[in-house]
Amino acid sequence: MSTTEYRLGLVLVTASAVAWSTAGFFTRLIPLDSWTMLAWRGIFGAIGIAVVFIAMQRRDAWRSVKNMGRPGWLFAIVSAIGMVFFITSLRHTTVAHVAVTYATVPFIGAALGWLVMRERPSKNAIFAGLAALAGVALMVGLGADGSLFGDLMALGMTFCLAAMMVIARQFHNIPTMPAACLSALLSGLVCWPFGEPFAVSGQDLFVLMLFGLVNSAAGLALFTLGARMLPVIETALIGSLDAPLAPLWVWLAFNEIPSISTLAGGLIVFSAVGLHILVEARRKEAVAPLPD
Template sequence: MADISSSPQRSWLGVALVAGSAVAWSYGGAIQRFIGVADGWTIVFWRCLFAGLFLLAFMLIRDRIDGTIRLFRAMGWPGFFIAVGFALVSTFFVLAVTMTPVANVVLFMASIPLFAALLARIVLGEPITPVTWGAIGAVILGVGIMVSSSIGEGGSILGLALAAAIPAIFACMTVLTRRYPGIRMTPAACGGSFIACAIAASQAGAFAVGFQDLTLLFCFGALNLGLGMALYVTGARMIPSALAALLGTAEMILAPVWMVLLHNEIPSGRTIIGGALVMAALFTYLISHARQASRPVPTAAA
């Protein structure tokens, strides 16, 4: 019988799902700009509540009640820490977007794979190739250019700090999943959404929002954060991880485009230059990583 998991149809489905997740994640900042709620913690509360409920429903449909309970029980402490990281990232994204241009936030996020490679070198002892070192240096330079642009224009230093914390936290989460490869992301993301919701509930000034804002918050949580995660975890199993990472870069490219088209939020010249440098470094790293992964492993003679 043919292996369905390696069939071309399944591979194309995986590509479509991962690309769809990148598109879903890319319009988060654009949605948030339409929301008329001034309190960022209120936005975090409703967004993460809707995301958590969406992911819980997704698991109940996919894995039934018994399977969903097993997934949560199997998380252990590593999965709990991943959930906490997801809660922090979800919170920091919303708060950072209220203080700094969306382009800055998503372009900081583009450096996640390189931060992860550097942290894996420190924690796990994984080797770093010269290409990766060069890409890390280019990212540092590109981020420096973007930060200098925002500070020069009176941008929020706190917003930039929150945006910078996102790739650092994601890098920790990536290294943790490499150390414990059995961690499942869906229950961790679901649990993290509810953790962020609980934290936001203790900080929010009010919970009442109008119908229009509630609809936007539902889209922000369920259709941006939740649906994006569901599409990614489903599609990433069908294609090589390097290809999934390359497809994921569409989020960083599309997010500033949505802001220009829908909100006329045009990045500054230095943000574009720094962002282009970061994206070029990311593409170089991912393509080099994909080539290394595709090389056959030499086997010893019998």
């Protein structure tokens, strides 16, 4: 993997974390139940991705869909299942437990990456992942009560996300945009029967469209593209930026001042990810071959 490809992967996955972190901001704007929001989020996300890749591929768009193959369908199905796990976990356990469980994805991803691809994580990535986990735990607190079923659902969601990273990493030839489009569509269709998607005002529908385009379409597309270019544990580590960024947007938009623990934990996560990226970038520059 070239240094240029590695840097591009960093940019894409970081951008996907920024896009996904807007979920809290949009849910504050939309006075609807979770199933209805996520149904429209998936539908609008799929439409947004489809418009982009049809404009890019034109006559080859349908061929890209047909060439998804089993890895592409597997990626989309795992993503949709992960969304169901995520929604169910939030309904049966605390947000704190979901966030802490999600923060273990670097280690689950590293284990799956080693089992499937024999991709050994660097010590620096492991230490950074531990620091990010500690930061997220500090942000949400470890004393909140949850339930075993909800915690298991959150763990299932975390395994699904780690599996998506491994699939994207191992199968470089997956048509990324069709796979991301199908993933968004499936998640929307799964949530559709459980909500009230037709009982939505015009204003709320507009905000839902923005939710789908920014959070689902941009987030999924950027993640799917970037995850192919990075080791699994690094993709997961950068994805942990979602946790400290989410309260930042709510603070800026609604003047909801974060707690001291949220600020401290967020600083730890940012520092862990930033230092890891800096160290890895310098290491790759040091081992890069000199030009002839």
